Amino acid sequence: MLAKLSSNKLLPVYAGAWLVIAFVHYTILRFQLHINEVWSVSEALVFNAVFALLGIGLWYLVKFSDYEKLNSQEMILRHVTSGTVTMLILFGSVYLIMGAVSGNDAEYMALFNETMMVKVFAGLMLYIIMITVFYLLINNQNLKERRAREAALQNLLHESELNSLRAQIKPHFLFNSLNSISSLTITNPEKAQEMVINLSEFMRYSLSFSDNKMSSLKQELYHLRLYLDIEKVRFGGRLMITESFEDGILDWPLPPMILQPLVENAVKHGVYDTPGQSFIKIEGSKNNGWLEIVVSNNFDPAMPRKRGTGTGLANVMKRMQMVYGISTLAKISKNENMFEVKLKFPGNDKNKNPDH
């Protein structure tokens, strides 16, 4: 911590200031009170050295006192206390040390006691000036730190916005779906129309979502099924979906589009990468006042995992943490050929749901 003080180049300035004060102190003793050279120098040095050391302690007292949280009454009380303690320690130790240095010389000690009131007054003034300067410096430092933190937070926010944008617009999915529609216009125009509507509805939902508004499990599932219907058209019988949901959980509040990346991931590592059939299971149940959603899929264990995957899941983790402030709500597990993601959502009492 001292290293920090000196690295800020504050320590030399601090020491310099005390030397100047000590010199003034000496001048007064020597030329106004006509005390002899040795005692004047000793007193000026001892007094100001002790004060300077106490000052370093006061610096940390101010720095780590969370003064922004105190009201003015507490603040005044605190400084009256620390000021008194500082003065007691200061004068106590100076008295003892100077007693020893002067060999308890009667003349000097009498003079010391006579000028006590002036010294205490000067000491208190110095104390007040010192504390004020400390507050200004620390305030300035905190302000800089806070600005840097705010800038970092802004960056993070911006980045996650970009990521979620990227998550919404998957060119592969979009263009392959359009290709399927193009094909269906010839082979099955009715089905083509249905798919255009599904795709539009799905895109509209995914473009409009924001983290400020909560959705519900019912809404999430509705749009998930739109997405899966589209993928089923693309892959035909190769994609098998099973769903099971406990009764009475459909109105559960959920952040919008939170399940989508899980299912997309399951599709990607299942049907995109597996010749033959691929299974995706989506389950929902209530457990001790929490909603648990599990999305699982089989995958081909012989396939090396492609690079650049996992950003979708990482985004879900980040969002869960951001929305609920708890980092343990998402769990990923994997065995030989099954991949599973489990998410836990707190109920209504912990989250307001303006949409319902």
Add this chain to the structure above:
Amino acid sequence: MTKIKILIIDDEPPARDIIRHYLAEQTDIELAGECENGFEALKMITEIKPDLIFLDVQMPKITGFELLELLPDPPQIVFTTAYDEFAIKAFEMNAVDYLLKPFAKARLSQAIERARQRLLTQKIGNQQEITELKAKLDDTSGELDRIVTRLGSKIVVIPVDKIWYIEAQDDYVMVYSELGNHLKEKTMKYFETHLAPQGFIRIHRSHLVNVNQILSVDLYGKDTHLVSLKCGAKLKTSAEGYKRLRDLL
């Protein structure tokens, strides 16, 4: 003239449907078959020897590009894909055309016309073209995360972390791995560049070793060291290879 024999390779049924429909109105072509993944495709291409294939890039197990690596004498290729990130690579592979999905009937006709021109002039210099093509492929940059080889009609996908070491053998390399030993028609130089980021190091003119597989390196003779691998193999280093190894470890 003879009909152009065509094979469609795509894992999405509607994508195959539309090509089939477009082709129905073409003359002088014959649709010889359809496949939904690289495994089927390899078998069909070997059996029916098509003149032209419509090839999707992203498919389960092996990509369209990896499939081509396995063909000693590839047919004319029209890539069909939803996203144009592969366009440059496709043309490096000497593709006839590159169709972005969804595409119009006229665009497909154009691709077939180009293929027809190629097939007419192909007779001369085809072999040379293939050699050039393969050389170009070796230059394509990027890391590898798996190697695809074939054993007869069987395709083996070897993840890079399962490879022990690679040995030069004339025009081929032998890939020694947990999944067995497989020949691959590529140069050592190719693997040396593409596997370097994955921790492979050329310890000798004829050996490229997975650093994670190294058990110990011992002095063997003047200027020579012996690298012992977890799989039991013991390989000699060249002076230069040892230097590379020492720099990395």
